Amino acid sequence: MLRFMPVGDSMTIGSAGEHTWRYRMWQHLCETYGGPFRIVGPRTALYDKSADAATSHAYAEPDFPQGHLAGWGEGWLHMAPLVGEAVRSGRADVLLVSLGLIDLGFYTDAEQTAANVRAFIAAAREANPRVRMVVLPVIPNVRAEADAPFAAQVARFNELLAKELADLDEPRSPLLPASLPAAYDTRRDTYDGTHPSASGEHKIAAAFAEAMWQGWGLGGPYTG
Template sequence: MLRFMPVGDSMTIGGAGEHTWRYRMWQHLCATYSGPCTLVGPREALYDKTADAPTSYAYAEPDFPRTHLAGWGEGWLHMAPLIADAVRQSRADVLLVALGLIDLGFYTDAEQTADNARAFVTRARTANPRIHMVLLPVIPNIRAQTDTLFAAQVALFNDLLEKTVADLDEPRSPLLLAPPPAYDLHRDTYDGTHPNTHGEHRIAEAFAEAMHQEWGLGEPYRAY
């Protein structure tokens, strides 16, 4: 059984009534991966915007492994201290990580965020020295179109993340940087940040294509 753990912020946890890219990834794995697999993690809920808390289980399609490690307003800063226990308890084999936007927007600069990403990788490996990780670059949101300093921090962090992957990649625990999704803020989001149906597919596609091209896992992505 190959265990995939989605790790992320609001774009990964999703909101009440959504499918989430996690569901799209599960559809892809079911259709293209030849062996048994599942999604794992210590959390299951969606974010309820009315309650301002992760208390909803109202998935648009609830019939899939809904577990994850994602949180609205959480980033590398928050997930680095949690990842070792999460990997150990769920026995995760592959981490699909989409973090960084919230860090740069509210908590840490590009260099500090990159340091937290390095700590995340190191701690994940303490729980599973053979863990595989796919990291997604930060997708600039609508703020980056008007805030030039923020846009520069996003670009710098993505450069630093690429260096982090090159520095920390190792044969027994591969570290893979996914290509940036072909993401259009007007077509693929409902508010300039969070994915709609199109955006969910684009994020899942970025992870799926990286694993297929670099590790031979599954097949090219199709929208199921």
């Protein structure tokens, strides 16, 4: 049985009333993955904007496995110290990782963020030497559209991320870079320039799904 763990920031945890791309991915795996699987992770909540805390379970569709390692305002910097125990306790086999925007926006530059990517990968592998990871680059967002220096940092980090994944890839613990979601439009695919709308949720899930299908033959083409 494969155990998948979504890892991410506010775009992954989602907020009250949303489906989340995690739900879209679960639907996709139910439709295309030929064997038993589980969605795991130490957290299950959504972010509640009124409480400014991850205390909600008001999913638009709550009847799905809600496990994840994601947090509003958390990035590579925050997840690197947590991922080892999360992988160990959840016996995770495949990490679906979408991080980086919050790091570059508030905490670290591109090079420092890349160092935290290395720490994250090392900690996950210490917990499970055969863990697989699918990693999404920082996706389009409204700040990068309006702030040229920030956009340059995003582009630089995405270059460094691709290099780290290539350099650290190994047969027993493969690192699979996902492509940017196809035709991602911040006006249509987000509700505020950053966080995914329903169409954005589908496009993020599709980016992970297509990477696994094309790279590992796992699942199938995304049809959601």
